[in-house]
Amino acid sequence: MNEIRNNRIIFETLSQIRPIETALVSMWPLDNKYARIPFLRFRFKDIKKGDQLYLKLEEVISNYQGKIRWKLVVVSNEDVFNYILLPEIFASFFLEKRLTKKGDYLTIWTEMEYNDIIDSVISDVQDLANYMKQFFKVYFS
Numbered sequence: 001m002n003e004i005r006n007n008r009i010i011f012e013t014l015s016q017i018r019p020i021e022t023a024l025v026s027m028w029p030l031d032n033k034y035a036r037i038p039f040l041r042f043r044f045k046d047i048k049k050g051d052q053l054y055l056k057l058e059e060v061i062s063n064y065q066g067k068i069r070w071k072l073v074v075v076s077n078e079d080v081f082n083y084i085l086l087p088e089i090f091a092s093f094f095l096e097k098r099l100t101k102k103g104d105y106l107t108i109w110t111e112m113e114y115n116d117i118i119d120s121v122i123s124d125v126q127d128l129a130n131y132m133k134q135f136f137k138v139y140f141s
Helices: 003-017 052-063 088-097 111-135
Strands: 040-042 070-077 080-087
Touching: 003 040, 003 052, 003 111, 052 070, 052 080, 052 111, 070 088, 080 088
Parallel strands: none
Antiparallel strands: 040 080, 070 080
16 A cells, blocks of 8 residues: 555545544654654544544444554543544553654654554554444445
8 A cells, every 4th residue: 555545544534434624634744654653633523522423433443453552532622622543552641741753752662662663553554444444334335
């Protein structure tokens, strides 16, 4: 699969379920896949926080058993909320301190360990997208 499509496959999968309101469609920078942790920030258009669709998506992601465990979390700023899909290994750091950049994690892992984690995450994205499509197949007919 080409790198750009792989980078956007989760966004494309989710947007086939419902239209998405977001400025970010890529899960990682194309010019340096190690620059920050892979994640997707999104919210479905005209769907309120905590809606059954988000709960079902969270359940599907929690049940996924790929190379990487994934987590769906919600972050709010006053009246605006977004859901963040990210690898579980980074979730607590993201939620507690909003750490996203490679340098933030080099105090936890060596550069080689960090890069290996990122490579594993990127190699798992297509399988996660396929898994989500199985559970939301009514939207993909």
